[in-house]
Amino acid sequence: MKTLLQALLLSALLCMAPARGAELFPFVLPWDDASANLTNLAAWNAKPAGKSGFVTRCGSHLCVGSERIRFLGVNIVFGSVAPDHATADKLAARMARFGINIVRFHHMDSSPVPRGLLQKDMRTLDADMLERLDYFIAALKREGIYSNLNLHVGRKYPGFKDWGEPTPKYWKGVDNFFPPMIEMQREFARDLLLHRNPYTGNRYVDEPAVALIEINNENGLLREWRVGGLNDMSEPYRGELQQQWQRWLRARYKDSAALRAAWGLREEPLGAEMLAGAANVKGGESGWNLQLVGGAQAALAQAADGSLTLAMQAPGKESWHTQLHQSRLAFKADQPYTLSFRARADRPLKIALQAMQAHAPWQHLWAQSIEIGTGWRDYRFSFAPSQGDEMARLTLGGLGLGTGQLQIQSASLRPGGVLGLQAGELLEAGTVAILGSDELMSRTREQQRDWVQFLWDAESAYWTGFQRFLKTDLGARPLILGTQVSYSPAPIQGQLDVVDGHAYWQHPNFPGKPWDIDNWKIANTPMAGLDGAGTLADLALRRYPGKPFIVTEYNHSNPSHYQGEALPLAAAYGALQDWDGLFLYSYGAHDGKWDSGMIDRFFDSHANPVKMASFIAAAALFRRGDIATARPENDPLPAQSVWIDSLRATYKMPAADLLGAPRNASLARQVSIATPAGPALPLPVKSDTGELLWGVDGVQGKTVVIDSPRSKGLIGARLGKAYDANGIELELLGARNDWGVLLATLIEGRDFTGPGRVLISALGQVENTGQRWLDEKKTTVGRNFGSAPTVVEGLAARVRLPVAASRVRAWALDERGNRREEIRVTGRERATLEIGEGWRTLWYEIEIK
Template sequence: MNRLGPRSHPPQPTGLHTHVPSTLEPVRKGQWATAKGLRGRMGKTENAEGVGTSRSTSKGTGTRKARPAETVYLKKSPEKCRRQSMKPTHADRQVENATAPSAGGSPDGKVCLERGSLFEPPHAREIDTMTIATPRHHPLTNTGRAQLRTMFALACAALAMFLFAAGRSSTHAQVQSLKPFSLPWNGQSPAAKALPPSPDQPAGSLGPITVGTDGHIYTGDQRLRLFGVNFSFGAAFPEPTLAPDIAERLSGFGFNCVRFHHMDMNPFPNGIRDGAFAGTSRLDPEALARLDALMHELHSRGIYSNLNLLVSRTFNAADGLPAEIEQIPWKDRHVVGFFQPDMIRLQKEYARRLLTHVNPHSGLAYKDDPAVAMVEINNENGLVHAWLGGTIDDLPELFRAELQAKWNHWLKDRYGSQEELASEWGVDAVELGPELLANGDFAEVLETAWSLEQHSGAAARVSRARSGPDGATAAVIQVTTPGTAGWHIQFNQNGLDLQADRPYTLRFFARSDNQHPLSVQISQAHDPWAQMGFSAPISLTSQWQEFEFAFRLQSSDTNARLNFSALGSETGSVEIALVSLRPGGIVGLLPGEDLATNKIELFQKSQEGRRTQTARLNWMTFLFETEQAYWMELYNFLKHDLGVRGIVLGTIAGCAPVTMMAELDAVDTHAYWKHPVFPGIAWDSGNWIVDNESMITTNGGVLNGLAKKRVFGKPHFCTEYNHPAPNTFSSEAPLLLAAVAALQDWDGIFLYSYKHGGTGWENEAISSFFDIFSHPTKMANVPLASALFLRGDMAPARQAFAAALSRDTEIVALRDRAAAWSLVDASTLGMPNGIPLLHQVGLRIPGVSPVVETRSKWDDLLPQDNVWHSDTRQLTWDLAESGREHVLIDTPKTKAVLGFTGETSIQLGEITLHPGPTFQNWNTVGLSLIEGDSWSGPARALMVTTAYSQNTGMQWQNAEMNTVGRNWGTAPVLIEPVPLTIELPAPPDRVQVWQLDPAGNREAATAAEPVPGQPERSRIRIPAEAASLWYEIQLSAPATRAASNWTVR
C-alpha cells in the first residue's frame, strides 16, 4: 500500500492469452485447434504500442473443421497467441501497418507482427528470380543503428552457431561457473522482517476502495496503490494447510493484491466449477472453501483480492444454449455474449453465485468485503475487437442471424426507407471494366510490371512458381532479413491512373504457411506517398484464399500504385497469385440486400472494401453501441443490483474501445515482452520460440502501449505483465514496470503469473513461460520493485501531456485505423514511443478527464542524443551507444542500474556502482533502504544483483538461445553471480555487508575497505565467486563524542 497522504476532497464513487504452465489442465484434442484459432495471437503483447493484427477471412470458406491437436496447456486463447501489445519486432517489434507509405513516407498506422517459421512452397518449381529495385538512401537514424545492431547480432549468432555445432564448449564453460540458488517456496525476502506492516491490516480495514475526484483509488481517506500478482487456474485453490505460508511469502516479497484469474474454465481442483454438472454455472463447494481460506490469509496480511468473472469459461449446450455454441472455439463463445440474452443471463448467474457467496472467515459476501478491491467483467474481449479479428465472420449462422436482426433494427431506427439508406450510403453499381494491371497473372517475368522494395536493412527476394490455385503462377516473396517495420519490404505495381469517387474491384489469391502478415492498399507512387482511400490488413493461412475488395478512392492520381506491404517485420514467405484490378463493381449495398425485409447483411471483415465509408461508419457505430450496452448492463448489475463495493473494470483497453472503458470505474491494460510464439501447432510444448532479447535496447518497449491507453481522470491498471521465461534478460521486468508505473502515477500493476495450478508449490525450478514463484532472479527483484512503486520512491513525472480523444473521433478511427488487439489509443493520435519515459502521458476524454495540456505534435519533446531522462531526473533510459544500453533509477531510497553496463562506473547520487563482466554483458544491480533515510547511515539496505540464470540441465536448442523445447531441466536453478564494486558515503568502520542465502539469512560477511583519498567513503567488493542474488548492507550511526566533565573557570 502506498501512503501518499490524505486527499483534499472526499471520495467520489463513480457511477489473454494463453500461457503454457506445466501444471495446467490439458485441453481436449480439437477443442480450439481450428484453422481460425491457430491464426490468432501467439501472445499479446501487445507490442510496444499494444498493437495487434487483424485478419481477412477467405471468400466463401465458411466454418472450418477442427484440426486434431496434441494435448496443450493454455492461459489465453489461441486468438491471443499471435498478439504481442500485445509481438514487438527488434527494437520493440513495433511495425507500421498497411497504411504506412514507402520510400521515406511517414507511417500513420501500426500493426503488431510476430515471428513465424519459414515457408517453402511444397513442390513448387522456381521459374525465375526477380531483380530487386534499388531502395532510396536513408541517413543512419536510430532505426538504422538498430539495424546495424541487428546485423551485428546476426553475425555473432553465426559465430555462436559454429561454436554450438562444435560442441557448445563456451556454453559448457559458462554453466560450470553458475551457482545453485533456488528460492524456498515458503520463504520470504530479506526485506520482509524490516518492512513496516501496512496500516490497513487486515486489507480493507480503512474502508472499501473508492475512486477519488483526482482519478486515483483510495481506502478511507488514504491514497492506495496495488502491487499485485496473478493466481491462475488451480493456484486459487491450494490445500488449506498451505494457505498461510503462501500468503506470508507474498506479503514478505511486497505484494498487496492477488488477481484470481482463469478460475472459471475447469472443474475443481483446477478450477471453481462443480464437475458433477455438465453445465458451467455451478460452483464447487470445496473450491469455494479453499478460496475462502486463501483469501482470509491474504486479507489478514493486508493483501487485497481481484476477482475475474469471465476468462475461459467454456459455455456449452448443457447451459441451455443452442448446440451451435459448441462449434465455436471457447474464447469466441464469449463474443456471442455481447448480444445474446441467454449468454448475458448466464454471466449474471455466475457473478451472483460467486459474489454473494459468504466467506465464513469474514462473515461477509465477496461483494461486501472491502478487501475485494476489484471485480473484472470479461477478460480480453470486445465486440468491435472480435469483428476486427474476423471472429464474427465465422460465427454459426444461428448467432449471426441474431446479430443481423439487431443490425437491421438499428438501421431502421436511423433510416426511414431503403431509398434513404441507399442515398446516405452512396451506393454505386457499375459494370466491371477492363483490367488495369499488367502481368497480374505473373505469366511474364516480374520485372515487366512489378517491383520489390527493401528499406532499412530488410532483405527479401521474389520469384515465380507454378504453385498457385489450379496450377496458376504465383509470386513468391521470401523475406530473409526482417526490418523494424512492416513497410520495409513492399511489392508494388506503379503507374496506375486511378480516379476518385468511382468504384474499383481488386481480387487476388494469397497464402503463407507461417501466417506471415500482409496488407494491401492504393497509394501514390511518388512523394509524399499518400494513401488514396483504400487499405486493408490481410490474415493469411497455409491454404489459398481469394480476397475481393470493391472500393472508392478519395483522391485521383495518374501515377498511383497497388502496394502489398507489412511484409518486412519478420522472416517467412508469402505467395500471391491472379491479381486483378478493374474499374467498376458494387459498392455500398450488396445484391439482394433490403432494409424492409431485414436483409441488410452483417458486414464481413473480409469484404469491408465493398462498403462505402458512410456505411462502414454506420456499421462501426452499431458495433460500438451494442458493445457499450453490454458493458453498462453488466456494470450496473454488479454495482447496483448486487451492490459490489469494490471497483469494477470491464476489460483491457486494446480489446474494447477506451472511451467505453472510461465509463466504468477504471481502465485496465496488459502487456508482454517477447511472448512465446508457436511456429507450428498452437501451444506445442516442443515447438516454440521466446526471442531472447532485453527490452532495455528499446525506448520503453511494451511499456509505451500501456501508457498510451491511460485516461486522465480514471485509475489506471496493468493487471498482466511479464517477460516470459526462458528469456535470460527477464529479471529486468519487475523493476522496469514499477519504475515507469510510478513515473506515470498509475494505480496498480500486476505480474503474470505467480503460479498456475494447485499442486507443485514446492517446485524450485523455472517451470514454465510465466510462473514467477520459482524464478529466483525475477522474484529477487520483486521487493525492490514493490518499494519503488508502493512506497512512492519514484516520484510521478512533473509534467503531463495528453492526446485528445472523443467518442466520435474514436469510432471513426476504429473504422479506419484499428486492428484486433490494437484499438485506438494515443499512438493512433500521433504520440511516438519514448514520451512515457519523460512525462506523464495519456488520453484526455471530454466529460472524464481534468484539464491536461493536449498535444498533437511531439517531436520537440524527443531527445537528440537518444538518452531519455524523466523530467524528475530519477529515471534515465540511455540508448546513446549500441551495446551499452542501460537504465538508471536514482531516487532517495532506491537506486538501480539495469542493462548492458560493461565495466563502467555508474554514479547514482552518493553511491558509485562498478559492475564487472558477465556472460551477456548484462545485469541488474539494485539497492533499497529498508531502514533509515540516508545512505550515510544509520540505515539498513537490501542489494539485489541478477544476470544470467537457467535450470540445471536446461538445454538450449540453437545458438540464438530462444527455445529449449521440452528440455527445461530441473532444480536447482543456476544463477550467474554479478561481480561488483560499490562505494558508499560512510567510512569502513560503519559498514557491514553480508551475503544472504536463498531464505534471506546472513551467510558470509564481506569487509568494507577505505576509498583511497576519501576517508569518509567505503568500498565493497563482491567477487564473481559469490553464490547469491542478494546482500544485506548495514550502516551504523556515526560515533558520538562523550560529553566532557571538565569545567572551564
C-alpha cells in the same frame, strides 16, 4: 601470515571476478518462507485488508479511507486458487513478505475441478473448491492482501455450438452481444458473489478485502470483429447480431431511402489495368512473384494464356511463408478499386487477399479472406483502401501452412467500381447485411462509420449493463473493471470504475498451433533503453485520464536472459505515470507443486528467484513511491469520431501513438490517450522528475538509470564505467551477457548517508538446471526447460557510498534473505563494496551505522 593474506586476496578476487561466461549456480528461494529480515516487507501491509473500509475512487486514483493506495500484485490461476489450508497460510505470509498487497484470482472458470471452481457441467460451483478459495482469501486478508475476483476468463459456455475454425477463443466478442451467454455470465456472478465466506463472515459483494471485480478478461466485440474472429459467424449468433444491427438502424433512419441518402453510392468507371501479366518465378520487380520463407517449398508456373499454377510442396512455419504478390502498385485512400479473377484448387483452400504496403511497417490497406473450391469460380471485389501508398503491392497469401495446387486465371486489378448498399439490402425488410472485417472496405466511408459506431454502442451497452447488474442487482460494493484497453477502446472502459491494461515483453510466439510447446520462440532481447519504450508506451498511451489505471498482467517471458528487468522497469515507470496497480502474471504452480524448486515454463514467478528478488525493489519504487510522479497532462480527449475512424481504418486498438503522440513521451512525463501529436524524443530521455534516465549508451546496448533519494539502479547493458547517482556510485563490472540489473534500495533510514540498511539486488541470467537451447540465437528451448534446482548468475559489481568505510558493514544473504557471510568493505571517505559470483547470491545487505 603471508599464506593467509594470499588466500584472503585470492578469495576476494574470486568474489569480484566478472561473471561473463561464469558458471551458473543453484539458488532456490523457499516457497513457504517468511523469514523476519531485511527482505521481509510484510509490515508494509495494513492488516487486515479492508480494516479501514472498501477500496474507493478518490478522484483519478484508489484510496482506502482517506489514504491513497497502490497495488503490487500477482495472479493466481486455475486450481492454485484453492490450496489446502496450511498451504494457503504459507502462501499468504510469503506474498506479504515480498511486498505483495493484492492477488488476482484468474482462470477460476476455465476448467472443471480440480483445475477450477466449476464442476464438470461447467455451471455449478464445486463446494470443496469454493471452501478452499474462501479460506485462501481469508488468509490473504489477514496478511493485509486484497483480492481481485475475475468472473469470465476461459470458460467455454456449455451448450453452445461453435462454427469451427476460427471460432473466437472463449467466445470472445460473441459473449458481448449474445443474450444467453450474458445470462450465463450473470449466473456465475450471482453464485460466486452472493456466496458467504464462512472465514470472513461476509458475502463477496460485501467484502472490503475484495478490492476489484473484473467482468470479462481480454475481451471486446470491436476488437474480435476487427481481427476477423466474427467473419465466419454461424447461426444463431449471426442472426442475433443482424437483429441488433437492424434495430440500431431503424432508430437512426426513417427508411431505406434515408439510409441510401446518408450512406451514398460510390460508382466510378473502371480504369486502366494495374497488374502485369508476366510471372517472375524467381522473383522480380514486376509481374507475379512467388515468396517463400521458413522452409516452405512451392513452384509457380505460367501457361501461354497467362494463367498461373502454384504447386505448394512443403509448408513453412507461418501462414505468410508462401504467398504470391505483385509490387510497384500505387493506391489512393478511399478510391474504389476492383479486383477480379477466376480460380480453383485441388482441395478447398482459404486464401488472404491483401492490398498492403511493400515496405515497413507492412500495413494492410485492404484485406479479405476467401474460400477457393475445387471447381472454377469467378471472384470479384470492389474496395477502397483505408490509406494511400505509392509503394504498395497486391498479395495472395495465407498459403504457408499447407500443400496442394492453386490455379488462377484472368487476374485483373483496376481503379473504379461500385461501393455502397448491395442489391436486396433494405431497411424495411431487415436485410441490411452485417459486415465482416474483410467486407468493410467494400462500403462507403459513411456506411463504414455507421457499422463501427453500432459495434461501439453494442459493446458499450454490454460493459455498462454488466456493471449496473453487479452494483444494482447484486449490490456489489467493490470497484468494477471491465476488460483491458488493448481489447476494448479506452473511452468505453473509462465508463467503469477502473481502467486496466495488459502487456508482455516478447510473449512467446506460436507459429503453428496455439501453445504448442514443441513449436514456439521468443526474441530474447532486452527492453531496457529501447527506442520506443516497448511495453511501457503500449500501456501508458492507452491510459484513460481521470480514472484509476492498473495493469493486471505484466511479464517478460522465461526463458529470456533479461527477465530481471520486468518488475523494476514497470514499477519505476508505472510510478512516474502515477498508475494505481501492477500485477505480475503469474505467481505459478498451476499444478499445486509449490515446492518444485524450478520455473514452470513461460510465466511462473514464485519459483523464479530473479523475479521474486526483484519484488523488493519494485515495492519501494511503486508502492512506497520512491519514484516521484511526473506532472499530469490536461489535454482534451480525442472526439469519439476520431476513435471510430481509427477503428475503421486500422487493425489495432487505438492508442495515442497511433494518432501521432511520440512513444518516448511515456519516458518523460505523464501520458494518456489524450497525449497530442508531437515530434519524436531522441534517446536518452530523462523524466521531468529527474529520477529516471532511459537509453544511456553501454558496452553492448543501452541502460536505464534510477536515481531517487531512496532507490538507485542500473538496468541494462554494462556501461564500462561507474555511474554517479547523486553520490552513490554504481558499476556493473561483469555479466554473462554484458547486461544486468543492479539495484540499491534503502529499506530503513532517510537517505544513503545513514543510519540505515540497504538491500543490493544483483539480477542476471536465470534458468532451470539442464535447460537446453535449440538454436544459435537462443529463441527457443522447445520442451527442454530443464529441472530443479533453479540456477542463476552472480553479477560482478561495485557500489560506493558517500560515507566512511568505518561506518559500514555488509553481508551476502542466503536464499531466505538471512545474513550468510560478511563482506569486507574498503575505502576511507567512500565505503566501497565489491560483489561477484563467488558470493553465490542475488542479494546483499549493507548496514550504515
